[in-house]
Amino acid sequence: MYKKDFYNMHADICKTISNPNRQAILDNLRDTEMSVTELIKKTGISQANLSQHLSILRSKGVVNTRRDGNNIFYSISNPKILQAYDLLSEVMQELFQNKQRTVNDAIVGNK
Amino acid sequence: MYKKDFYNMHADICKTISNPNRQAILDNLRDTEMSVTELIKKTGISQANLSQHLSILRSKGVVNTRRDGNNIFYSISNPKILQAYDLLSEVMQELFQNKQRTVNDAIVGNK
DNA sequence: TTAATATATTATAATATTGTTATATTAAAT
DNA sequence: ATTTAATATAACAATATTATAATATATTAA
Numbered sequence: 001m002y003k004k005d006f007y008n009m010h011a012d013i014c015k016t017i018s019n020p021n022r023q024a025i026l027d028n029l030r031d032t033e034m035s036v037t038e039l040i041k042k043t044g045i046s047q048a049n050l051s052q053h054l055s056i057l058r059s060k061g062v063v064n065t066r067r068d069g070n071n072i073f074y075s076i077s078n079p080k081i082l083q084a085y086d087l088l089s090e091v092m093q094e095l096f097q098n099k100q101r102t103v104n105d106a107i108v109g110n111k
Numbered sequence: 112m113y114k115k116d117f118y119n120m121h122a123d124i125c126k127t128i129s130n131p132n133r134q135a136i137l138d139n140l141r142d143t144e145m146s147v148t149e150l151i152k153k154t155g156i157s158q159a160n161l162s163q164h165l166s167i168l169r170s171k172g173v174v175n176t177r178r179d180g181n182n183i184f185y186s187i188s189n190p191k192i193l194q195a196y197d198l199l200s201e202v203m204q205e206l207f208q209n210k211q212r213t214v215n216d217a218i219v220g221n222k
Numbered sequence: 223t224t225a226a227t228a229t230a231t232t233a234t235a236a237t238a239t240t241g242t243t244a245t246a247t248t249a250a251a252t
Numbered sequence: 253a254t255t256t257a258a259t260a261t262a263a264c265a266a267t268a269t270t271a272t273a274a275t276a277t278a279t280t281a282a
Contacts, residue, residue, distance in 0.1 A: 007131035007138070010196075013203045014129040019240085020118035023125075027118070036259060049241055051260055061206040070249055070258055077209075080202045085121075087195040092124045094189055095172040130270085147229060160271055162230055181228050181279050 016060040017085065021045050022053050026076060026085060029063065033075035127171040128196065132156050133164050137187060137196060140174065144186035 017026065024043045028034060034042070040050055054074055057063045062081055066073045076082060128137065135154045139145060145153070151161055165185055168174040173192055177184045187193060 003135070003138075004131065007134040009203055009207070010134050010200060011129050011131045013206065014125060014134075014199055015239095018122050018125040018129045020115070020122045021240090023118040023121050024114070027114075037257090046242075047259075048243075048261085052241085055260075061209060067249090072259065078202060078205055080198060080205065084195055084198040084202055087191060087198055088125055089121060091189060091191045091195055092120055094191065095124065096120070098172060098188075126269095132270090148227090157272075158229075159231085159273075163271085166230075178279090183229065 013060060013062075016056060016062055017081070019053070021049065022057060023085070025050070025053060025057065025074075026062075026081070029074060029076045030082060033066070033073040035071040035073050037071065039074070124171060124173075127167060127173055128192070130164070132160065133168060134196070136161070136164060136168065136185075137173075137192065140185060140187050141193060144177070144184040146179075146182040146184050148182065150185070 017023065021043070024045070025039060028039060028042045036047075036050065036054065039045070039054075040047055043050065045053070054063065058065060058074075061077055063074045064077045066075070128134065132154070135156070136150060139150060139153045147158075147161065147165065150156070150165075151158055154161065156164070165174065169176060169185075172188055174185045175188045177186070
C-alpha cells in the first residue's frame with residue numbers, strides 16, 4: 001500500500017471519530033451496548049441526526065448493530081477504538097495544560 | 112468542565128490530525144525535527160498548503176517551532192500524539208482486515 | 223541597500239460536513 | 253389489516269475544510 005493511501009485511510013478513520021456528537025455516542029457505548037432510543041435520551045441528540053451519526057460510525061466499522069425486536073442495539077466494534085479515544089483525551093488535557101501554563105507565564109511575566 | 116465542552120475539545124484535537132497531509136507531516140516528524148523546505152521535499156505538498164497545515168498544527172499545540180537562521184524547524188510537541196496516531200493505525204488495520212474477511216465470507220459463502 | 227531564499231498570509235473556488243425538517247421503512251401490538 | 257413505536261433516509265441550507273494562486277514578510281548574502 002502506498003503512503004498516500006495509508007494517510008487517506010488513517011485520516012478517514014480519524015475523521016470518523018472527530019465529531020462531538022460521535023464522541024458522545026462512543027463515550028456512552030463505552031462499556032455497554034445501547035439502543036437508539038436510549039442514546040437519544042443520554043446524548044440529547046435529535047433522532048434524525050443521531051441516526052445519521054450512527055450510520056456513519058456503522059459504515060466505517062466503528063460500531064456493530066444487533067436487532068432485538070423493535071430496537072436496534074449499537075456497540076463499539078473494537079476496544080482499541082476506545083483506547084485511541086482515551087489516549088487522545090490525555091493528549092488534549094496535556095495540550096490544554098501547556099496552554100494554560102503559557103498564559104500564566106505571560107501574565108506573571110516569568111519564563 | 113461540561114461534557115459538551117469536553118467532546119468539543121476532544122473532537123477538535125482529533126480533527127487536527129484528521130487530514131492526510133497533516134498525517135504525512137506528523138509521520139515525517141516522527142523522530143526528527145524538520146524544516147519547511149525539507150518537509151516540502153519529503154511530502155510533496157505545495158509550499159503554501161504545507162504552510163497552512165503547519166499553521167493549523169501549531170495553533171493547536173501539536174507541533175513546536177524553532178527558527179535557525181532562515182529556516183524554521185517543526186517538531187512534534189508531545190510523544191503521546193504519535194502514540195495516538197499509531198494506535199489509530201492499528202485500529203484502521205484491524206477494521207480493514209474485518210472488512211476484507213467479510214467480503215471474503217460473502218464470496219466463499221461460509222460464515 | 224538590494225537580491226535571494228525561506229516561510230507565512232490572504233483571497234477564493236470547490237468540496238465536505240453538519241443539523242433540521244419532512245418522509246419512509248420496519249417490526250410489533252392491537 | 254391498522255396502528256404504533258423505533259429507526260432510517262432524503263432534501264436542503266448553513267458552515268467548515270481544502271487546495272491553489274497570488275502576494276507579503278523575514279532573514280541572510282552579496
